[in-house]
Ligand SMILES: Cc1cc2nc3c(=O)[nH]c(=O)nc-3n(C[C@H](O)[C@H](O)[C@H](O)COP(=O)(O)OP(=O)(O)OC[C@H]3O[C@@H](n4cnc5c(N)ncnc54)[C@H](O)[C@@H]3O)c2cc1C
């Protein structure tokens with residue numbers, strides 16, 4: 001099975017966020033970056049499918065120079081090669097533009113399966129994979145926890161709300177958006193990290209793929225959300241706040 | 257162009273609360289723009305629900321009905337609604353942000369050269385739409401710049417279902433052209449996960465732990481607090497994803513919904529998918545080292561600090577109080 005996994009590089013989870021001067025995005029200069037969480041699960045699913053059925057895992061990431069490190073990380077975990085779509089300011093692309101970019105990069109590969117994460121941790125659009133399927137004319141299923149290869153194609157487990165699930169059968173080629181938690185993530189081994197250095201990463205530009213950003217919605221400004229609820233903040237040493245809170249739980253909340 | 261359309265969702269023969277919230281949003285948008293508001297109800301048997309909608313202040317209620325829309329498929333819903341929207345040419349299409357909508361609305365919007373402005377929490381004049389970024393740590397305001405219909409989905413709980421205005425609406429039927437061969441996916445009946453042995457829903461007190469705990473080895477720290485309080489232990493999704501606690505202890509949109517007297521959130525950031533599962537709690541205490549963590553938005557009492565210092569101190573204080 002030939003599998004393409006779309007991997008986005010996002011700000012490290014606990015990174016302090018500063019809004020830029022234009023108020024349109026965050027200061028990227030001093031941020032740490034990491035692989036998007038659900039994409040790590042998509043990669044894991046792809047690697048396990050390859051281990052079972054053979055084939056190739058190609059990772060695909062769109063963004064500036066910095067995304068190279070996340071592609072290398074995926075290669076170190078066992079992906080076979082990478083495609084880096086060069087584009088500045090990926091946050092200024094809307095979901096349709098980004099999906100066009102990824103779809104054009106995927107088209108030439110003719111994979112059996114395309115995996116994306118369910119949702120990016122920064123923009124959180126939760127759309128890119130579904131649109132990629134639409135643009136490539138492929139069937140899709142979203143919120144997938146588990147993928148099984150069958151004679152007819154695939155049988156996948158889809159998460160529904162509130163602890164419900166559903167199975168879906170679909171033919172290949174197909175696009176799946178992967179939810180976190182279906183697998184246990186692997187770490188890169190030293191050997192893997194060494195090997196990754198020799199693996200191929202092909203670079204293409206948006207222009208070479210024939211895609212312009214042409215956004216149909218614009219992110220006008222970003223802000224720190226305004227607090228609506230008046231929260232009583234307890235301050236002092238850990239011992240003091242613990243004592244104050246216990247008083248509250250006793251006399252105001254009446255649970256002790 | 258014909259105004260605002262709201263696409264509502266049937267669930268187990270009923271309209272979920274979030275669909276009414278979408279109707280309220282559609283009405284608000286319609287009032288802002290001075291345009292009519294209609295509702296579309298896709299499904300195989302939509303008569304009863306359409307009658308409920310007919311008692312609301314809507315211009316028209318359209319039953320998008322076809323036998324192949326009985327079980328949800330992305331292909332079926334996308335094809336059917338594409339046909340309706342091409343015929344009606346709305347300016348705005350409003351959806352509830354459900355797992356189902358996430359599965360097809362982005363593809364539907366793409367057919368019109370548009371994107372979905374998803375999981376919206378606020379509608380401002382313009383109109384502009386506000387949604388969360390960075391897992392709720394920031395918010396972003398989006399403005400449509402295209403010429404086609406603008407697709408928007410609303411976050412659960414962000415708009416008021418009881419704000420839906422009553423009235424009378426004409427009900428019509430739209431029969432999309434669909435063939436079984438066009439539906440490429442075959443869904444099974446939904447099923448429950450493994451048997452639930454803990455019922456967090458009826459717990460009086462819950463101590464819930466998030467990724468701030470860092471490692472599975474640190475879990476006894478929060479377990480001790482739970483034991484001192486006589487509370488159940490629960491967790492955010494990453495803790496269960498990692499297998500540190502069983503999934504039945506997960507609180508949130510894909511886990512359990514809880515409403516205890518006391519909910520102590522330890523090292524949980526407060527992403528919306530977690531909040532929807534616990535914001536009905538009577539008293540929320542949040543312990544987080546980040547003063548801007550969204551969890552403080554729903555907390556009654558907040559402690560900004562290192563959980564590895566605060567939690568043992570709290571356990572100690574609770575034990576003393578209990579003596
Ligand atoms: C479709 C979908 C469904 C989902 N369903 C659920 C669900 O049912 N339940 C759920 O919980 N999530 C769910 N999620 C995931 C959700 O979006 C968040 O990713 C998740 O809730 C984050 O968990 P967290 O708060 O534990 O981790 P993080 O967001 O990583 O937050 C960790 C927090 O710990 C704090 N912290 C770190 N160190 C310390 C310290 N020493 N002391 C004090 N504080 C510290 C940090 O400041 C941070 O705020 C879902 C996501 C999607 C897309």
Ligand SMILES: Nc1ncnc2c1ncn2[C@@H]1O[C@H](COP(=O)(O)O)[C@@H](O)[C@H]1O
Pocket residue numbers: 006007008009036038039060061062063090095098102115116117118119120121123124125126127128129
């Ligand atoms: N710039 C990108 N490069 C590679 N993959 C991406 C990119 N943006 C989004 N994706 C993929 O699309 C998924 C959903 O992203 P989003 O629609 O932004 O929530 C992510 O989890 C990735 O798998």
